[in-house]
Amino acid sequence: MNDLINDLYQEIILDHGREPRNFGECEPHNKSADGHNPLCGDNLKLTFLLNDQNIIEDIKFTGEGCAISLASASLMTEKLKGKKIEVAEEIFKDFTNLVSGSDEDLKVLNEEDSLYALKGVGGFPMRVKCATMAWHAFNQALKD
């Protein structure tokens, strides 16, 4: 099988794509945003609960999309749960660099991270939006 395809669809991606974790709506929640990829119609709704110490207590998503967008959202919720907002923002920056094909100068992510599995998206520029949809929704929710 082609290396690019194996890099893109690592086992963990296929697994999270088929069975997304933290799928549903957070109750209660105090932050939410919709993610949408106008090019293909994929969409998601992200909800999370931010406590008074600025820690993400719980985070979930619903939506429909391809394996990359679902796996990315699923892995994101796993990664962000329990994190302080400042750390989450650093992860967001690292992640967008990672999937755009540059894994130099990463501050908080490393090869041990499950999110690293999405690095293969860099070989498919048209799929970067699939991988970042959930993250942009997260970023949007922080701004609202």
Add this chain to the structure above:
Amino acid sequence: MDDSKTLNLNVRKDFPILSKKILEKKDLIYFDTAASAQKPNTVIDETNDFYKNHYSNVSRGVHTLSVESTFRYEDARKKVQKFLNARSENEIIFTKSATEGINLVAQTFYEKFMQKGDEVILSLIEHHSNLIPWFFLRDKYGVVLKFANIQPSGEIDIDHFNSLFTNKTKIVSLTHLSNVFGTELNEKAISICKDKNVPILLDGCQSAAHLKIDVQKLGCDFFVFSGHKTYGPAGIGVLYGTENLLSEMPPYQGGGGMIGDVSLEGASYAELPAKYEAGTPPLVEAHGLGIAIDYMNKIGLDNIIEHENEITKYAFNKLNEIDFIEIHGGDNKRNSIISFNIKNVHSHEVSSFLDVEGIAIRAGHHCCQPLMKHLGVNSTARLSFGVYNSLEEVDKFVIALHKCKEFFNK
């Protein structure tokens, strides 16, 4: 592959891009002509030649290059007129795209013939480019939009369509060939409009290079198509309109080239077709479109249609045999387009997987989100064919599909 089916127009060599290797080793199989067709050498060479040897602005100067440019631009109009069998060159307006053509009609037709509360009939299978220009009329002026349902076959439900007309219906705008299903518009839809004396616009983006177009025989009042889907350059579109309507409707944009006489108090406007062509037009692209039409004529539109019908039928039958494939639309005839899904695999995955096999298909909503909602899918994968495709390519595609299914359901 069945030996009796070896139809090949032998034109692959005319398209330089088809010798490109994808990821440095895979032969390119281009199944995305419905998004944009590849360009033959003649179009590429002739547009180059225009810039190198003949280029200036059109209809402005009196010098040699201006004459050569104007000749090429107007010659392209003649070619389009013949291609569509329009009555006169005055009925051929060059635009930057088919989309611009629909916007032009929506805006100027409204201005002349409509008011708040008047109605436009569209359908569920329309491309966004034949929805949003009319949404503008709804949002800005209170025009009412009605949408004809579709049948499971992918065709417009003619009875429902017929029931939508009232004495406030002012115009109908429908796709001539669905970019999702590949199904052709039922001619009855046009005759109903004729009976009710309501003008009809046909979106011919998918039909222009894949069906024989005769606007007089069709009886449509407007017809739009784009250059880039008919083997010509992007940046050029065509609006056909009957001289009666185009004469009555006001200009679309104001600027150079569309005026009769200008003083500071006002202006008179140019005659057709210049009236609708404000500003320097995409003249080289228009020439390129003319060359693309020459190219199609040289192969023969009948041959092209026969070739594509054979491939489409062959691919449909192959896909239909596969239990994990769901084809959208019924068993009716398709023209050069097939939409499908692999069960439980998102179309993005299918497209990325095929990409590394050298096969280009489209995945997504195809600019038809209302239709996707109606079908109950988020996106589909779409195969679409052109003059350069072959049955062998379909065989390779089918093998790749099986590999794809195996990979994602392992």
